[in-house]
Amino acid sequence: MTDLIYRPRRLRASDGIRAMVRETVLTRENLVFPLFVVPGKNIKNEIKALPGNYHLSPDMAVEGAKEAYDLGIPAILVFGMPEYKDDQGTSAWDLSSPVQQAVRLIKAALPEFVVITDVCLCQYTDHGHCGLLRNNKIDNDMSLPPLAQVALSHAKAGADMVAPSDMMDGRVRAIRHMLDENDYTDIAIMSYSVKYASGYYGPFREAVNSAPQFGDRRTYQMDPANAREALQEASLDLEEGADIIIVKPALAYLDIIRQVKDEFTVPVAAYNVSGEYAMVKAAALQGLIDEERVVMETLLGIKRAGADIIITYHALEAARWLKR
Template identity: 75%
Template sequence: MSIIHRPRRLRVSAGIRSMVQETTLTAANLVYPLFVVPGTNVKKEISSLPGNFHLSSDKAVELAKEVYDLGIPAVLVFGLPEYKDERGSSAWDMSSPVQQAILGIKQAVPDLVVISDVCLCQYTSHGHCGLLNGHKVDNDPTLPLLAAVALSHAKAGADMVAPSDMMDGRVAAIREELDRSGYSDVSIMSYAAKYASGYYGPFRDAADSTPQFGDRRAYQMDPANSREALKEVALDIEEGADIVIVKPALAYLDIVRQVKDQFMLPVAAYNVSGEFAMVKAAAAQGFIDEERVVMETLVGMKRAGADIIITYHALDAVRWLKS
């Protein structure tokens, strides 16, 4: 008698399925992004990111309390400044919204992990991620400015800084500045493999960071490349990164898996704005079941190897996990 193999036997009930489930998503895996803006008592929905808001620092503190109460361990803080210039000097101004939001959040919710985005694109008048030499971003002169941004965030109380600029050598420059200034316990979550992607459109609207000319392909990665991602990750680890990010996530799950398999650091996947917006738009039209698609997507990212998932779905996802 031949044996018939029946994998379906382990799928016949919810209890059995839960017993053999290989991948588990929890609130502890998630990071929720916040967008802070100048002013007080500001809470304005971002049209391209439904359910997400531009928040003044006082309102960011209120939302941070909600995030913490839901069991999400961390927020990632982005900011829009009161002023822009060629150097992006508002990025390290201690009175700017990001620094003020970090101060307020850490005072109100000290156990919430606060991660700060370190870049210049929101703060420069030209919208690029570094200093310009003509129409080209000048890598090395940009590094001290990024280090100054990271230091200002550390002074405000950030637990981690997350450089997203993709300048060569910026992790080393930031690590050196933080250590020299007495912030050796502040971690670096590096955007190590950040691709020049079409999925960033809604974020650029939300952060007012669209370049005034050209694009970012000279410093962000070519979507066709995977070996290059491993090189970028290895360099950031060598320079002192504590956690590495792959961005975007959904079209780059192969990169997440390769990074996870090759390196011993925690890996974060950024479920970016375009990925979020497509789901929201399809759900609004009744084309998909939003909850089912979101949870399937996030579990897929976890299954691919992501220890941490940065996602605009975080609040909804945790409520669905609890239901």
């Protein structure tokens, strides 16, 4: 017999032993489930680009929220599609728009459930960009007041947390000031601080009809080649009042999640985005992978990289698997 003093395999010998020495544990409390709200009533239509996810009218969004809540998921992230669009994105802060309606209904039905709302203009502008235009270019500073108005309208509807995803410079400060001046000091900001100009967003843009009508978003979303810039973006948002930092996407940016986690003491969220989800679903439908095993390995990898919170379209199925 080989004279080996230490054999790592001894601690892999059974399920019980592996569980005892496991370094990273994924729980349902780590998950946030995105919900897509649309105008109307009694609407539940599967999103072709995101199988297993649905366009929900505000009344049906309550049922979607209850499903997540009953599975032990602590929070949802609400996205909306408006009844109308214009060049200013005014429907984004209309208190009768689907997001605001859904938030009110969900909080009335589930007061303890955490409701986070996406704050952006891209779904609400007729040009599809995340900020307002001046001379056919995104005007950063002109975009800040409407973004703050969106956040305020979500707070008025009952949101627990707002998540600005637009990537305009200074928007966290503008939102924090707007909330504080209107006595919403307890509303937290989960900022998309590190959001890359990624090819992984395609299914989401189809789901919310938010593709830009011209150009792209590379002048305000980050260059995928840059890592140090991620720390700068996160630092700026924290100085402006962010409570939680989001890194988006997740899988191609696990190194960025780890760097942000190591650099800052605030909670770090990672967004397991639509393209990452759709690729797994497509491979599973072709019978090429074991879907449960790949999903759980993916989410565990994001957690191991340093994410405290994982926003994922896999949340419902992952929560069911974790319950077993």
